[in-house]
Amino acid sequence: MSVSTIPAPKLGERLCENGFEHPKILPAIDDAHGGVIVDLNEPMDPQHFATLLRSSLLHWNLKGKHGVWIKLPINLVNLVETAVKEGFWYHHAEPSYLMLVYWIPQTGCTIPINASHRVAVAAIVLNQNKEVLVVQEKRGRFHGIGYWKLPTGVVDAGEEVFAAAIREVKEETGVDTEFVEILAFREVQNSFFGKSDLSFLCMLRPLSVEIKKQELEIEAAQWMPFEEFAVQPLTQKHEPFKYVVELCLANVEEKFYTGFSPRPVSSYFEDQLNYLYMNSNELDKSS
Amino acid sequence: MSVSTIPAPKLGERLCENGFEHPKILPAIDDAHGGVIVDLNEPMDPQHFATLLRSSLLHWNLKGKHGVWIKLPINLVNLVETAVKEGFWYHHAEPSYLMLVYWIPQTGCTIPINASHRVAVAAIVLNQNKEVLVVQEKRGRFHGIGYWKLPTGVVDAGEEVFAAAIREVKEETGVDTEFVEILAFREVQNSFFGKSDLSFLCMLRPLSVEIKKQELEIEAAQWMPFEEFAVQPLTQKHEPFKYVVELCLANVEEKFYTGFSPRPVSSYFEDQLNYLYMNSNELDKSS
Structure with a gap:
């Protein structure tokens, strides 16, 4: 009407x-x-x-x-x-x-676009025994196939990528961590209703051992020898997962690979503390 | 009613x-x-x-x-x-x-969140004469203060970060480029209506010289000696802008800084080509 x-x-x-x-x-x-x-x-x-x-x-x-x-x-x-x-x-x-x-005007509309992306994190938490923190979820595409996956989650609006990685690991497994760096990221187009996901692979250092899994979403969680994680068929089959293993080894084992780490920067306009993610390792080595 | x-x-x-x-x-x-x-x-x-x-x-x-x-x-x-x-x-x-x-269920709702971020690019296009491609916009917070800024723009849903950088430079200045790498990125919280911006600083190589500026949004565009760009008061005052200069020099001049570059990866689930952005330079050197 x-x-x-x-x-x-x-x-x-x-x-x-x-x-x-x-x-x-x-x-x-x-x-x-x-x-x-x-x-x-x-x-x-x-x-x-x-x-x-x-x-x-x-x-x-x-x-x-x-x-x-x-x-x-x-x-x-x-x-x-x-x-x-x-x-x-x-x-x-x-x-x-x-x-x-x-x-209102007759001239070209410059209304800014709506948010177009979700930002996600996948967390590699590796302990000194070369065990990686992995989970099985109660739902989703990895459910029921026996695959042990990295803890993952979505970055909230207003949340820093590194803070989201720490929060998601804590929520899903109860393990405390500190953020080390971002090893890589990728964009997954049209992941839901035409929007895209930007997913950051994050390296974290564990600060606690005991696992208390989240009941709502997590079926199981454990510390798994990294070699076992790496040889799972899905890790072998799925190219981005193969890179997780390769970058992780290059970063931790062979120590030649560096990612982006957050550095606090003041912001002239926004009057808030931002973080600039960059290859701090290389920048610092030179000075 | x-x-x-x-x-x-x-x-x-x-x-x-x-x-x-x-x-x-x-x-x-x-x-x-x-x-x-x-x-x-x-x-x-x-x-x-x-x-x-x-x-x-x-x-x-x-x-x-x-x-x-x-x-x-x-x-x-x-x-x-x-x-x-x-x-x-x-x-x-x-x-x-x-x-x-x-x-419908009585149990916890797992409806995924809406898109929370816009993704933006800022493009450093540096030619062999050490001139950088800069613009002045007709609107926005840099308008009317005489500041020469990098071309910037928003990544569309479904568009790769590197493709957006190339497109925005072309749209704003008419210059053709090829993508080199991402030097750094930062999150700007609550940039509009509670949503956040994730802004990637991209290094590109020019493939053409002639400037044809876009009429709707761009007041002026030019190739500017990098030193002149670097000494602008706002570049000096604004910490993220100071890093633009520092990272650019470290990358191009002194050649010790490497960022993330896109590498095509197949996707097991999505049946589409993705790009993994990582420090390909370091990874390739080792093998």
Whole structure:
């Protein structure tokens, strides 16, 4: 049902505090790129929302604004259809909200793209007995085939890659670790709904021994002699897994291979501590 | 307006081809994790959708299904409110569709998270005269301050990091390049709406000289003596930019620094060619 079939004045009048008042505009804050952000939280009648939205767009147009962002919490789902009918489209969504966007100018739209990647980690935790920490999962594509795999997991938004590797090992196996370096990474295209995964192979040093496996996702966890891990048929068959073994040996055993390690750097613009991942080993050797 | 105020039987009858027929279930395909995916394309009355959705959820529950995904193209925006009222929440959205999700079992939900990162590239293109390819943008935080910056851009979903670097240089400056390696990368947390950027510093070799700048985003582009680029106040002030200069010199001038370069690897599961980014230089030297 189109909201435009409902007579506008009636609902508009009902919601105006003053019967003679014209519709106001939506509350908005300026963004850093010449646009505005509307962060709605109060319930609203869709027809009143449509009226406000139209007058707001006229207002922002006159002000020379570019992009218009509307963040609708999921409890205001009744306003989504109205925004789309007024020309907005989806930008991104999280479980609790939907972000809609509109571009006012006639010239080319420079609305930035949505997040496109998940970032994942696979953790090599090798102890001094040359045993590697491995798990079997309760679900997923490695389930039920007897393959002992490295602990893996997804980097949360706002989390550093090295912190995610430490966290995932702790969650899945209970083992404390310190981060050493990233040995390699790869992109897996279209891993879910057209998005890609960027997966970092991380080397960590164990700080504890005892295993307490996570119940929800982990079937079994153990310290496994590295040679046994390496000769598993799937490790042999799957080229990226073969490189895990080769890079690990080159790094730990023969000590000629160095990856990227995180180095704290200040950030001029963001006022936060970042980490630059680079071949610190080579850089330091030279100076 | 809540759809539940519309009397259900009337609309239900209207849409059933056979007046005596009970509501069918929504067309769905199984996913690889014990769930189902509904990919709706045909317009539907919200009340009929609600009826179908309820009977479908009962059916999938009996079948022991876990996650239920509903992909709604933006032209079916009139069904979003209904899905949310039936207990669905947002998973992700792209300009053309919204993905909703529901978890049937009583046990812990293992719906994977949405994409959390944008992946960006910054390109160092250095010619044999020790000139670096730099630009000034028409918008953004470097606009209007006279800073000559490296060409940068965002990696599309489904695009390799190295391919994005080559594409962005070509788009912004018209210069053809070949990819050499990734010198470093960093994560910039909360760069937009709580999402993070993962930004790769890429070294490329120019294959052409003539500059044809892109009109929409680029104010100016030039080949600039590397020393001039390095002594710009912002390069000196901003720690990550100082590392750009240091790593570039270590890599090109003094030749002791190596980054990660892409190596094609087959993929056992995905039936696609992946690239593993690693310190190929060190690995090859040893063998």
